[in-house]
Amino acid sequence: MTTSPPAPSAPQVREGLLSSRYAATTAGMFALVFFSAFEALAVTTVMPGVARELDGVRLYALSFAAPLASGVVGMVLTGWWSDRRGPGTPLLASIGAFTVGLVVCGLAPTMPVLVAGRLLQGLGGGGLTVGLYVVVGVVFPTALQPALFASFAAAWVLPSLVGPSAAAWVAGLVGWRWVFLGVVALVGLATVLVLPAVRALPPPTEPDPARPGDPGGRRLGWAVVAAVAVLALDLVGQRALALSVLAGVLVLVAVRPLVPPRTLRAAPGLPSVILARGMLSAGFFSAEAYLPFVLQEQWAWSPTSAGAALAAAGLSWTLASHVQARLRDRWTDQRAILVGAAGLTLGVAGAFAAVALDAPAAALVSSYGLSAAGMGIGYPRTSVATLSASDDRDRGFNSSALSVADSLGGALALAVSGVLFATEASFSAVYAGAVGWALLAVVAATRARPLPAAA
Structure with a gap:
């Protein structure tokens, strides 16, 4: 007596980044990385004119150092927060800080206010990068993650080719303020695309009570010290050499636990x-x-x-x-x-x-x-x-x-x-x-x- 072979199982369809399940999230994440990179590169083109108009040439370098320094705090804070409470809230908070920073820069009446906006922008941008990476690990299957990270790399490359020229064109057409303000609505749209995936994240894992001395908290403290010391070096270094040397030494001391x-x-x-x-x-x-x-x-x-x-x-x-x-x-x-x-x-x-x-x-x-x-x-x-x-x-x-x-x-x-x-x-x-x-x-x-x- 012979038996018929079992019916072949239906072929499994492998979902891609642009499948109906992931397309909106993929597009939103790509856009967030793109706009963060665009701002980092586009501002370089218009900042000389901004510094002259706001009578703030002496703060020119600080306007670039500020987001890099605060970005370190954003990276460490978001990583630590995500490990303790899940990535959803830290990611949205980072997007919020980045957006508020854009608005402050775009409306800044003086160069110190613009630098403050750049600090917020960097804090949010640094956290945004880490938050997105954590969300990728939770939302996307392992097989799709390399392709998504490759798209993030492309999102950084593209602004280096079009960002500076686009910023100069926008500044010449409607003014440099719209290099900042024009991105706000686009960031909001990208956030809307990502929001359903963020809301569907599993509930955060409760922190382990056996780890009261969480090293992440100490690293956050040292990151803040390093960022403040870098900014102080620029501010006081133009007036007091001894204080600038002290600030430089403090940067080196603070960075040691972070590397x-x-x-x-x-x-x-x-x-x-x-x-x-x-x-x-x-x-x-x-x-x-x-x-x-x-x-x-x-x-x-x-x-x-x-x-x-x-x-x-x-x-x-x-x-x-x-x-x-x-x-x-x-x-x-x-x-x-x-x-x-x-x-x-x-x-x-x-x-x-x-x-x-x-x-x-x-x-x-x-x-x-x-x-x-x-x-x-x-x-x-x-x-x-x-x-x-x-x-x-x-x-x-x-x-x-x-x-x-x-x-x-x-x-x-x-x-x-x-x-x-x-x-x-x-x-x-x-x-x-x-x-x-x-x-x-x-x-x-x-x-x-x-x-x-x-x-």
Whole structure:
């Protein structure tokens, strides 16, 4: 007697990011990352004009350092809050802070008020990034997460190509205030798309009563200290050198609990990878913040032309990033980080020479493009090297340390740039400082080799 084979089961349809279940959430998350990145890049183009109109050139560097410094607090706070109470409320609070910051900036009557808005913007933006990542882990299945994170990367790349030029166009058409205010409604629409997924999140897990000494709370305290010290360095450094040195020392003391041991000593392996990431950000972003300013002041470029220079550098970064990805099997992470740091150093050194010697503007723009290419090669590999040196016990802490080094490195360098620009009254001093940070990135990169235990 024979039996008929069992009927084949119906094929399971694998849902994608744009399936009916996930499409709105995917679109909303992509939009939130895009608008956060757009603001970070677009503001660079219009800030020289904003500083002149609000009579706040002395606070120019602080307007860039402020969101980076407060962003560190937002990252640590949202991560800690999400672990204790679930990601829904922290994410919405971060979006709220980001939006209020945009409104304050757009309506700011003075430069100090605008800096306050930038602080709120950074606090919300830093928390927004962490909150979205936590929500992704809860809402999306593991199989879809790599594709969603890839879309987040694209959401950061696209603004580097269109953001500066779009900001210059908006500022010329309706005024710089709408570079901030025009994004508010779009952020609101993106939030509406994400809201159903946030409301459907499972109830938060009660905190473990056996862990009264939650280290996350201590890390939050040190993050606040570091952020305040960075801002104080910029504010007091223009008036009292001793106080600026004290603030700088306080930054170094506060950052130690937020990064792996011996990071500030450039210990071989992961500590030097983390340090290299911070110094790469310091060298590049301190130079980037002043690029539109110096092009408009020293070479009389229009904001639109200066924005086009920033966009071209974004393209250089993107192309170099693709090149390093293709060389993934031929270049070790340490070699890529070292090549990237060397490219950054050559680029900012060329920018310093162009500014100091009053060379044609093309020399400055091409040098800046070289520094962006260096970032495209070295910057992604710091992330890869960090994950390679981590396991389940420390992956979260190390990833957080990388982000903290990234933001605090840029914020510290911008604060120092503000002091240099105020005391020396020259762009040359700013770019000389950028060369110094880039050289430190090279030193760290030479020690970023993997240790035997992490190989």
